[in-house]
Amino acid sequence: MNAQEKSSNRNLEDRLTSALQAQMQQVGLSSFKALADAAGVSLQQIRKLRRGEVGQMRVDTLLKLSQVLQVPLDELVATFGKNSQTTLQPVDTLAKEYQRLQQSFAQQRESLWQEFQQSSLQQLESWLVQWPTAAQKAQENPQLPAVRLLPLMRPLEQLLQRWGVEAIAPVGAELAYDPQLHQLLEGTAQPGDRVKVRYTGYRHRDKLLNRAQVSPVAPSSS
Known part of the structure; x- marks a missing residue:
């Protein structure tokens, strides 16, 4: 590679690097490492993008970068390709691959949903x-x-x-009132007061689905 070609490549990399940094600023990314981490790709792939080596990058890598940078795939390829002649074919190829992947993902989701339904129905048979x-x-x-x-x-x-669904407390249980987990059906209660569970609530793993519905327990007379 002669000096003129080296200078041309440096100029191209400088121009593409500036364009990439400008787009990164729009999505709140301050460094190439932050971009790599957000997209789940290596810094080497970011360097290829800055050099205009789009044709040497994997389709899934370009898809990840286009999503993080919030730039359409064809626009990303057109911007960071070395020239329009070399990017026309990759754009067409990547667009087709993108459509194929989208269809594949949709089919996988449908297949997983059907498997989930089948497994649930077998359990409930x-x-x-x-x-x-x-x-x-x-x-x-x-x-x-x-x-x-x-x-x-x-x-x-x-x-x-x-x-992973579990009841907060069984119906009829008497426990200390916790407004984070319990909903009063009637009356008033302060945290820690005794209440009785009328309708149970549920958690799904670490997420609260619905609070248990409770009623205050009258203090016993001495």
């Missing part, structure tokens, strides 16, 4: 079969003890356990 009959029997015979229906809820309870 005995409940799905028996519950409608049990409910009909209860309507026909109001004297049927409700306790007989409780075993039919076991598959649903097992499914909730598998999903």
Whole structure:
């Protein structure tokens, strides 16, 4: 490579580096390392972008950078390609690859959703079969003890356990009032006051789904 070519490449890298830094400022990134970390790519890939070596970069790398920089993929390739002739083919190829990946991701999501539904239905199979009959029997015979229906809820309870769903407290439990976990149905209570659980609440792993509904417990008379 002669001196003129080296100078041309340096000028190109300087121009592309300035363009990249300007775009980084718009999305609040102050360094190339911050860009690499945000996109989950190596600094070597950032250097290739600054040199205009888009054609040597992986499609998924360019997609990650375009998302972090908030620049359309074709615009990113056109801006950081060495010249329009060398970037026309990559742009077309990358656009097609992008569409293919989007379709692939959509198919994967649908497949995972179907697997999730199938697994859940298998877990609930005995409940799905028996519950409608049990409910009909209860309507026909109001004297049927409700306790007989409780075993039919076991598959649903097992499914909730598998999903990491747990009750805050059982119905009927008396405990100290915590406004973060409990919702008063009536009356007033201060944190730490005794309350009784009327409707249980649930957590999903570390997330609160709904608070347990409680009522104040009248202090016992001495």
